[in-house]
Amino acid sequence: MEDVAVIGAGQSVFSRSCGESIRELCFEAYKEALEGLDITGNDIDASVVCSAPEYDKQRSPSGLISEYLELTPKPTFYVETVCSSSSTGLRVAWSLIKAGLHKTVAVIGFQKMSELSSRDAAERMGRGGDIIWESPFGITMPAGYAMYARAHMARYGTTEEHLAKVRVKNSHYGVDNPKANYRKELSLEAILNSEMITSPLKKFDCCANADGSSCVILARGDVAKSISKTPIWVAGLGAATDTMTMAGRESLTGLRCAQEAARQAYKMAGVKPQDIDVAEVHDCFTVSELLAYEDLGFAKPGEGVGLIENKETYADGKIPVNVDGGLLSKGHPIGATGGSQIRTIVRQLRGEATEAQVKDAEIGLVHNIGGVGQYGNVTILRR
Amino acid sequence: MGFENFGTVSFTAEAKVADFITQLEAGKVMATRCRKCGGSYFPPKADCPKCLSSDVEWFEVKSQGKLASYTVVNYGPSGFENDAPYILALAKFDEGIQILARLSRDIEEKDITIGMNLTVSPVKLPEGRIAYEFIKG
Numbered sequence: 001m002e003d004v005a006v007i008g009a010g011q012s013v014f015s016r017s018c019g020e021s022i023r024e025l026c027f028e029a030y031k032e033a034l035e036g037l038d039i040t041g042n043d044i045d046a047s048v049v050c051s052a053p054e055y056d057k058q059r060s061p062s063g064l065i066s067e068y069l070e071l072t073p074k075p076t077f078y079v080e081t082v083c084s085s086s087s088t089g090l091r092v093a094w095s096l097i098k099a100g101l102h103k104t105v106a107v108i109g110f111q112k113m114s115e116l117s118s119r120d121a122a123e124r125m126g127r128g129g130d131i132i133w134e135s136p137f138g139i140t141m142p143a144g145y146a147m148y149a150r151a152h153m154a155r156y157g158t159t160e161e162h163l164a165k166v167r168v169k170n171s172h173y174g175v176d177n178p179k180a181n182y183r184k185e186l187s188l189e190a191i192l193n194s195e196m197i198t199s200p201l202k203k204f205d206c207c208a209n210a211d212g213s214s215c216v217i218l219a220r221g222d223v224a225k226s227i228s229k230t231p232i233w234v235a236g237l238g239a240a241t242d243t244m245t246m247a248g249r250e251s252l253t254g255l256r257c258a259q260e261a262a263r264q265a266y267k268m269a270g271v272k273p274q275d276i277d278v279a280e281v282h283d284c285f286t287v288s289e290l291l292a293y294e295d296l297g298f299a300k301p302g303e304g305v306g307l308i309e310n311k312e313t314y315a316d317g318k319i320p321v322n323v324d325g326g327l328l329s330k331g332h333p334i335g336a337t338g339g340s341q342i343r344t345i346v347r348q349l350r351g352e353a354t355e356a357q358v359k360d361a362e363i364g365l366v367h368n369i370g371g372v373g374q375y376g377n378v379t380i381l382r383r
Numbered sequence: 384m385g386f387e388n389f390g391t392v393s394f395t396a397e398a399k400v401a402d403f404i405t406q407l408e409a410g411k412v413m414a415t416r417c418r419k420c421g422g423s424y425f426p427p428k429a430d431c432p433k434c435l436s437s438d439v440e441w442f443e444v445k446s447q448g449k450l451a452s453y454t455v456v457n458y459g460p461s462g463f464e465n466d467a468p469y470i471l472a473l474a475k476f477d478e479g480i481q482i483l484a485r486l487s488r489d490i491e492e493k494d495i496t497i498g499m500n501l502t503v504s505p506v507k508l509p510e511g512r513i514a515y516e517f518i519k520g
Binding site: 117119120122123125126127130131132133134135136137138139140142143146147148150151154195196197198199200201245246247248249252 | 386389390391392393394395398425426451452453454455456457458459460461462463464466467469471472473480481482483484485497498514
């Protein structure tokens with residue numbers, strides 16, 4: 001089954017304000033993805049462009065990006081699942097290749113969030129919920145995850161200090177990532193003493209809005225082998241949803257969409273959680289990483305805190321997670337994030353990571369969530 | 384009247400379930416139930432995706448709910464700046480539904496515990512707006 005591979009993966013620097021247009025931003029990721037490959041844009045049969053609308057004014061951005069990268073007249077498609085758009089794009093690209101329609105497909109994710117003020121961006125994310133029934137109460141992304149955090153604390157005794165320890169780890173690794181927005185090491189005290197945004201989540205429990213792009217190039221197996229010395233195989237894919245409303249959630253101690261996506265991806269890849277050598281998980285907030293430990297089966301429900309307490313998710317631990325600094329360090333340009341996570345795992349499996357390199361990593365996992373657990377995507381890659 | 388005056392900021396007005404607002408004005412928070420298969424819905428649905436019927440009836444959410452989780456929002460998005468801090472909460476009701484709403488400003492943060500009893504009640508907001516909120520008991 002492993003007959004689609006990632007042959008190239010790139011990203012721009014993620015920053016608070018890039019000072020350029022979305023097309024120029026996308027070029028940076030596209031260039032890094034193509035570098036070192038013996039192909040040009042002419043060899044790319046189709047593109048899937050991924051972002052969440054309403055941050056910049058451009059409508060139908062896929063056509064614009066396609067023109068700038070000179071991918072016309074090849075077909076291009078626009079895909080959106082908010083913060084997991086580019087993982088969904090990867091799934092669409094995989095399907096296009098498996099269906100025999102295309103041999104080589106570029107998945108380009110971007111977001112330029114600096115076009116909006118912080119409050120306006122929060123309002124857009126609030127409308128990523130149900131605009132009749134829940135957005136009018138002033139729900140935000142951090143508020144949704146904060147309710148998960150509070151419920152996890154009440155049920156399992158998780159503390160604010162446990163959450164802060166996730167940021168301590170991710171800030172440690174962010175220092176060495178030249179593509180990251182936040183590159184300072186943070187102490188437990190600094191995190192715990194930071195301003196309360198939406199209880200129990202504080203400023204440093206939250207990732208930052210950012211500008212950025214990512215590009216992942218997928219190819220059919222035979223093509224991949226002829227182009228790339230180190231194709232990274234797509235071994236498993238999982239995708240699932242949960243309700244748009246918070247009112248529809250069966251549980252607030254884990255993300256059902258992530259649990260279901262993980263089940264599918266493990267099954268397709270024929271691997272178990274303990275087979276994963278390195279993982280990138282969607283740490284939009286510190287609590288999101290703790291939930292991911294449990295939803296992905298790295299720990300039993302309620303026992304995720306043990307992994308961070310015992311430093312098992314550090315680079316030399318049992319299951320290294322977000323050793324590129326995660327969204328908490330890199331920043332979260334929502335449409336670009338999934339592709340950036342894929343890029344990190346590809347570099348880990350090739351042994352090319354310039355941040356912390358996990359020794360002899362063979363199987364890697366990406367967990368990318370859209371909204372407050374509305375869209376779950378898990379991708380398993382293999383060397 | 385539709386949803387144009389619902390909540391602090393409303394983003395759309397028209398819906399087949401706009402009667403919800405009329406009943407909210409009359410002091411009741413309502414959910415829908417499918418007359419054909421009995422499926423109950425909150426947020427209310429005008430249509431039943433289980434049996435494809437649009438023959439639904441209203442029923443009032445009268446039971447005591449339990450607080451499932453909450454958060455004190457200190458940073459409000461655009462349009463909500465002047466509301467913050469406010470407390471968002473999710474509560475579970477005997478009717479087999481959950482509701483997201485704010486906690487009444489009468490409830491102090493120190494008195495909040497997960498599992499505490501709450502009921503849902505209409506609340507008038509400034510400038511002729513209306514919503515529902517959770518009150519103690």
